[in-house]
Each structure stands twice: as C-alpha cells, then as structure tokens.
Amino acid sequence: MAFAEDKAIKLLHQIYNIDQLLFGEDLIKELVKILAVTLEVKYVMIGHAVEPEREKIKSDVLWANGEFANSVVYDLKGTPCVNVICGTRVLCLATQVAASYPEDQMLKDMSVDSYIGAPFLQSDGGLLGLLVVMDDKPVDNKELYSAIVEFFAARIGTEYRRSALESTLRSNNENLERIIQERTSELKTAFENLKRTQRKLVSQEKLATIGRITVGIAHELKNPLNVIINSAEIIKDSLHEGLDKELIEKTSDMIYNHGNRANNIIMDMLKQARQDTEGSTESVDIANMVHMSLDMCIRSIADTDFKGRLQISETIPRAMSTLLIDPASIERAFINIFDNALYALKKKFQLQEPFIPTLNVEIIATEDVFTIRIKDNGIGIPEKLQRKVFDEFYTTKPAGEGTGLGLSIAKQTFERNGGDIRLTSKEGEGTEILIHLPHLESTVETDIESPPEPEVRP
Amino acid sequence: MTIAPLHVIIVDDESSVGQISELQFRKAIKDGAISFHYFEDADKCLNYLNQECTSPSDTVVLTDISMPDITGLELLQTIKETFPEMEVFMMSAYSDQKIIKQSLELGARGYFTKPVNYKVIKSKIEEDYGVVL
Numbered sequence: 001m002a003f004a005e006d007k008a009i010k011l012l013h014q015i016y017n018i019d020q021l022l023f024g025e026d027l028i029k030e031l032v033k034i035l036a037v038t039l040e041v042k043y044v045m046i047g048h049a050v051e052p053e054r055e056k057i058k059s060d061v062l063w064a065n066g067e068f069a070n071s072v073v074y075d076l077k078g079t080p081c082v083n084v085i086c087g088t089r090v091l092c093l094a095t096q097v098a099a100s101y102p103e104d105q106m107l108k109d110m111s112v113d114s115y116i117g118a119p120f121l122q123s124d125g126g127l128l129g130l131l132v133v134m135d136d137k138p139v140d141n142k143e144l145y146s147a148i149v150e151f152f153a154a155r156i157g158t159e160y161r162r163s164a165l166e167s168t169l170r171s172n173n174e175n176l177e178r179i180i181q182e183r184t185s186e187l188k189t190a191f192e193n194l195k196r197t198q199r200k201l202v203s204q205e206k207l208a209t210i211g212r213i214t215v216g217i218a219h220e221l222k223n224p225l226n227v228i229i230n231s232a233e234i235i236k237d238s239l240h241e242g243l244d245k246e247l248i249e250k251t252s253d254m255i256y257n258h259g260n261r262a263n264n265i266i267m268d269m270l271k272q273a274r275q276d277t278e279g280s281t282e283s284v285d286i287a288n289m290v291h292m293s294l295d296m297c298i299r300s301i302a303d304t305d306f307k308g309r310l311q312i313s314e315t316i317p318r319a320m321s322t323l324l325i326d327p328a329s330i331e332r333a334f335i336n337i338f339d340n341a342l343y344a345l346k347k348k349f350q351l352q353e354p355f356i357p358t359l360n361v362e363i364i365a366t367e368d369v370f371t372i373r374i375k376d377n378g379i380g381i382p383e384k385l386q387r388k389v390f391d392e393f394y395t396t397k398p399a400g401e402g403t404g405l406g407l408s409i410a411k412q413t414f415e416r417n418g419g420d421i422r423l424t425s426k427e428g429e430g431t432e433i434l435i436h437l438p439h440l441e442s443t444v445e446t447d448i449e450s451p452p453e454p455e456v457r458p
Numbered sequence: 459m460t461i462a463p464l465h466v467i468i469v470d471d472e473s474s475v476g477q478i479s480e481l482q483f484r485k486a487i488k489d490g491a492i493s494f495h496y497f498e499d500a501d502k503c504l505n506y507l508n509q510e511c512t513s514p515s516d517t518v519v520l521t522d523i524s525m526p527d528i529t530g531l532e533l534l535q536t537i538k539e540t541f542p543e544m545e546v547f548m549m550s551a552y553s554d555q556k557i558i559k560q561s562l563e564l565g566a567r568g569y570f571t572k573p574v575n576y577k578v579i580k581s582k583i584e585e586d587y588g589v590v591l
Contacts (some may be wrong), residue, residue: 222551223472226572230478233576243499247481304557310531 002240008144014038024163028156029061029068035061035152039145041135043110046156047127049076049085057081059131062131064110076304079105084130086116092116095138104435107134114139120157128160128171153168155250189269205405209332210269212339217269220299231255255277270294284327286370286437287363293334297342306349306357310342311372315362321439325417330437333410337374340406343397344378344431351418352378370437385426460529462516463493464587468494469503469533470522470549482576487589500528504536507544514541516585520570523550523557531564532555538565545586549574 015038018030028046036044047059055076062069065380074083078101084091093100094114098107107115116139117132131153139145231251238244301307326331338359345357362373381389381396389393390411395404407421414421419437462588465472468479476496496511503519519537523530534546545567552555553571561569567586570579580591 089566189539219551222572226551226574227472227474227478230482230576234478234481250477251481254477258474302552302554304523304529304531305550308527308532394501 008147011038011144011148012151015049015148024159025061025073028159031152031156032061033068034064035133035148036066038433039135039148041131041136043132046129047132049127051182054085057085058189066283067094074106080104080115081117081130081132084119085127087119090116090118090146092142092146092149097134102300107207110134111136113137116145118146118150118153120153120160123161125383131156131300134261166207173183200227202407202409205409206332209335209339209406213250214269215300217265217296217299221262223266224262226264227258228255231258267456269291272329279322280327281325283321284324286321286322286324286372287316287318289327289331290334290361290363290372291316293331294338294359297335299339301342301346303346306346309349309355309357310345311356311358313358313360315360315449317363317365320365320370320439321441322436322437326413329409330414330417333413336410337435341374341376341378344380345376346378348377364441368439370435370439372435372437373432374435375430375432381417381423382426382427382429382430383423386423389423390421462513463490464583464589465495465511465513466492466583467495467497467503467506467517467519468521468524469498469500469519469530471496471498471525472522475522475549479576482580483591486589487544490590497502499525500530500533500536503526503533507541509536511544513542514527514544516587517544518542519546520549520579521546523548523552523561526590531561534561534564534566546580547579580585 004303007403014029014199018034019028022030032046036089038040043058044061044063045060047057050056050073056073057079058073059071062072064231066241076085080091080093080097095113097112097115098104101107112134114135115132116134116136117130119130120128122128131149133145133149162395164396173212183432204370234251235248238247292311294314298307298312345359349355349357356377356388358377360373360375362375364371364373385396390407392408393406394408411421414435414437417437419435421430421436424434429458460477465481467482468476470476473496476498480487480494480496483494489493493543495506497506500521506517507517519533519571521530521533530548530550534548537544537546546565548558548561548569549572550569553573558569568582583589584591
C-alpha cells in the first residue's frame with residue numbers, strides 16, 4: 001500500500017509538473033500529452049457532445065500513438081462514451097473493451113483493450129465534455145488510474161469553464177467598448193448638429209435684423225426716387241419750351257444729390273448684408289455707426305403717428321474712431337437695441353395718451369473707453385424678467401416678432417470686443433442700456449471713407 | 459375780369475419735393491392759373507391757412523404723411539375740421555392699405571404714392587376744379 005501511494009504521488013507530481021503560466025487550450029493540450037506519456041497509454045482524448053442531438057462526440061484534443069492527431073467525430077451509439085456522458089463519475093473498463101462493445105468499430109480499429117472515461121461538468125451540473133484514456137493493454141492499477149483520470153477531468157473542466165468565462169468577459173468588454181464608441185459618436189453627431197443649428201440660428205437672427213430694417217430702408221428709397229424721376233421728367237418736358245439753363249441746372253443738381261442719397265441708403269443695407277466680416281478687425285467711426293443705426297431704425301418705423309410723436313435726443317461726438325472686431329455685428333447689435341427701445345416706446349404709445357415717446361442716445365468718450373447710453377421712457381421690463389433678457393431664445397415679443405437672440409448675440413459681440421452691456425429698467429417707466437467699448441486707436445493709418453453728414457433731427 | 463387763382467399748397471419736410479412740385483406746376487404758375495405755396499411742416503401750413511385763406515373751396519393741399527411734430531394725417535384731420543370744403547391729397551412713400559384707408563376715412567380726396575406721377579395729380583385737380591394746368 002505504501003508503495004502504491006508513493007507511486008501515485010509520484011505520478012500525480014509528474015503529470016502536474018507543467019508550466020504554471022500555461023492556460024486555456026495550451027494547458028489542456030499539455031495535460032493531455034503528459035497524461036499519455038506518464039500513464040504510458042496510446043490514446044488520450046478530450047471531446048464534447050455535438051449539439052443539439054448529442055448523438056456524436058467531437059474531439060477537441062486528441063493524442064494518438066505518441067502525437068497529437070486531427071480532430072475526429074464519431075457516433076456515440078454503442079460506445080462506452082454513452083455511459084460516460086450519461087453519468088457524472090468515472091467509468092473504468094480495465095480490459096476487453098472492444099469485445100464488450102462490438103458495435104464500436106473504432107475501438108476495434110484502434111485495438112483498444114482498456115478504457116477510462118470521466119465527464120466534466122458545467123457549473124450548473126450539465127455536461128461540458130469528457131476525458132477518455134485508452135490503451136491497447138489492460139489497466140493493472142484500475143483504482144489509481146480512475147482517480148487520476150477523474151481528477152484531471154475535473155481540472156480540465158475548470159479550464160474549460162475559465163476559458164468560457166474569459167471569452168464571455170472579452171466579448172462583454174468588446175460589446176461595452178463598441179457601445180461606448182457608438183454613444184460617443186452619437187454624442188459627437190448630436191453636438192455637431194447642435195453647433196450647426198446654433199450657427200444657423202445666429203445667421204437667421206442676422207437675416208431677421210437685416211430683413212426688419214430693409215423693409216423700412218427700401219421704402220425710404222422711394223423718397224430720393226420721387227425727386228429723381230420727377231426731375232428727369234421736368235427736364236424732358238422743358239425741352240419743348242427751349243433751353244432753360246437755370247431749370248436744367250436746378251433739376252440736374254437734384255438728380256445728382258438724390259442719386260447719392262439713394263446710393264448711401266443702399267450702401268448701408270449692403271454693409272449689413274455682408275456675411276464675410278466675422279473675425280475681421282477694422283477701424284470704425286463708432287459715433288457715426290451709432291447715429292446711422294439709429295437712423296436706420298427710425299426710417300423703418302411704419303407707424304406714422306408714432307414716428308411723428310417720437311422725440312429723439314442724440315448727444316454724439318463727431319468722428320470717434322476705434323478698432324472693432326466684426327463691425328457689422330456691432331452695428332447689428334446697436335440696431336437690435338434701438339429696435340427694442342422703439343418697440344417699448346411704441347407699445348406704450350399705443351396704450352397711453354398723452355405720451356411723448358422719448359429716446360436719448362449719448363456717447364461719452366474718454367481716452368480708453370466709450371460709454372454708450374441708450375435710454376427710453378417706454379413700457380420697461382418687469383424686474384423678475386430683467387435677468388433673463390440676455391438669455392438665448394428669451395423674448396417678450398409675440399411669436400414672429402422676435403427670435404430671442406438679439407440681445408444675447410449683442411452681449412457676446414460686445415464682450416468679444418472687450419466691452420460689456422448692462423440694462424436697468426423699471427416697469428412702466430423705461431429702460432436704460434449702458435454699453436462700454438474699449439477705445440482702441442488704430443496703429444495703421446487706414447483710408448476710410450468719410451461718413452456722410454449726419455442728418456439733423458428734431 | 460380776373461378769375462381767382464386756385465391755391466395749390468404742398469406740405470413736405472423735404473424741400474426738394476417743394477421744388478419739383480413748383481417746377482411741375484411752373485406753366486400753370488406762370489399763366490396765373492394757380493397760386494403755389496410750399497411749407498416744410500404742418501404747423502406753418504396751418505398758420506398760413508388760418509391767417510390768409512379766404513376761399514377754402516379754391517384751395518387744395520397736397521401733403522406728405524411722415525413728418526416730425528405734426529404728421530400729415532393730423533394735418534388732414536385739422537384741415538377737415540376747420541375747413542370742411544378744402545380738399546386734401548396725401549403724397550407718401552407708404553403704400554400699405556391701412557394708411558391709405560385711414561387717410562380716406564379722415565376725408566382725404568385722394569392718395570398718391572411716391573414716386574408720384576404729377577400728370578395724374580394734375581389731371582385729378584383739373585377734373586375737380588375745372589382748371590387747365
């Protein structure tokens with residue numbers, strides 16, 4: 001007995017003395033090889049039942065006659081393996097196996113005499129595969145060999161389950177990674193869409209502002225055209241009466257002056273319609289810009305009663321140049337602010353009589369800063385809404401009358417220029433807008449067109 | 459026998475309108491068919507009418523609408539209250555129906571949109587007052 005135990009331990013030690021770093025298929029193959037060599041048997045096979053019928057066995061690793069052999073598939077019917085996969089323990093047929101299973105031609109062909117098979121199981125008890133050791137000699141130490149085969153079947157089963165879990169883990173990881181990648185790309189697309197939408201809205205607001213003033217300005221063109229068309233008609237009619245030098249001089253002067261006036265109106269419109277000014281820095285006469293923006297807004301007022309009542313006071317110094325980033329945006333910001341002021345005045349004018357709508361515009365220039373004050377005595381803004389006026393998409397105007405982007409874009413525009421905009425208002429009494437812009441002298445002499453004489457307004 | 463001339467009054471804050479009107483009516487002015495007046499605001503026009511106008515039915519006013527202080531519509535209203543038999547025509551760059559309707563409701567005889575066609579204005583006045591312009 002002592003000898004038997006000693007031999008068993010030696011045998012186990014020999015079998016198990018393998019590279020500890022091996023795992024998965026490599027470990028299983030190594031175990032199969034060592035089992036065959038140590039136990040001195042011809043055949044060692046690890047296989048599994050082929051789903052779903054489970055009528056055939058397919059080998060995963062096969063050792064035959066001292067080397068690894070190609071995978072085989074065989075019918076279970078009439079083989080000792082049937083008994084192995086049906087049970088949960090080891091089956092040992094020490095000798096005469098081929099004779100006991102006459103239907104099994106393979107046993108005969110392989111001259112198998114002894115057979116030891118043990119199943120290995122899933123963690124839930126279901127069959128995972130089987131380990132079979134066969135030899136052309138009888139097994140003399142049946143108990144020891146059965147124990148060894150059962151033990152290694154269990155070890156191989158553990159490796160199978162570990163490998164399966166590992167591959168599940170890997171595929172889970174891959175899935176996770178794929179999901180993360182999908183989500184990331186979805187978010188990226190959503191973010192890009194959002195950016196595109198924002199750009200679109202900003203350009204829509206630009207167009208809305210241009211549209212608002214263009215209607216008024218296009219209509220304003222009719223006044224110089226009235227003078228031009230009629231002057232030309234007067235000249236034409238006068239040709240029948242002989243050459244009246246004085247008349248021709250007077251009318252052609254009018255054509256000339258009003259042609260220029262029409263041209264200036266169109267130039268203002270085009271300046272606003274320019275789309276390519278983003279990021280450009282130009283030296284601009286801010287005083288003239290404020291005046292012209294106000295003028296454009298006043299010209300676009302359609303309500304003649306309101307326009308007639310409106311009192312404008314402009315305290316604007318002449319020709320105040322400063323460097324501005326994207327001047328067209330700044331001008332649009334002023335147009336939006338004046339537009340809002342006129343809107344607030346008109347609302348109050350329609351509600352309340354007698355009321356003198358008044359708009360005060362003042363520019364105070366110091367060496368390094370311009371302060372632009374725009375004050376109206378219109379309907380004002382309720383206190384609780386005041387902090388929202390610079391928010392995107394916030395508007396108190398009815399649908400279709402405002403995009404809710406005017407002041408938010410204006411704020412961004414002034415801030416981009418290193419300035420700021422503040423608002424104080426009292427409901428029912430009026431609103432004051434205070435803008436600061438840094439006074440930056442151009443270091444380069446720029447050849448800027450001298451602005452037209454500001455119109456004198458009451 | 460002298461026939462009292464028709465008083466044609468132009469009210470427009472743009473003096474060029476006064477000048478082209480005067481030129482367009484120059485023949486009738488020269489012939490003495492009309493007496494031409496131009497005012498740059500409604501207030502001056504009303505002052506004139508209150509002090510000098512002796513025959514409101516022989517006076518026709520052509521006024522702009524968009525003017526500082528007193529608008530053309532207010533001028534129209536005042537004239538129709540003070541001199542109901544005096545005719546007033548509007549001359550404006552505005553062409554929306556709302557203002558045209560409002561003018562006609564306030565008693566305007568007609569509405570001309572700028573650029574105005576003086577031939578149409580003249581024939582309208584000729585028709586109404588039996589003068590040759």
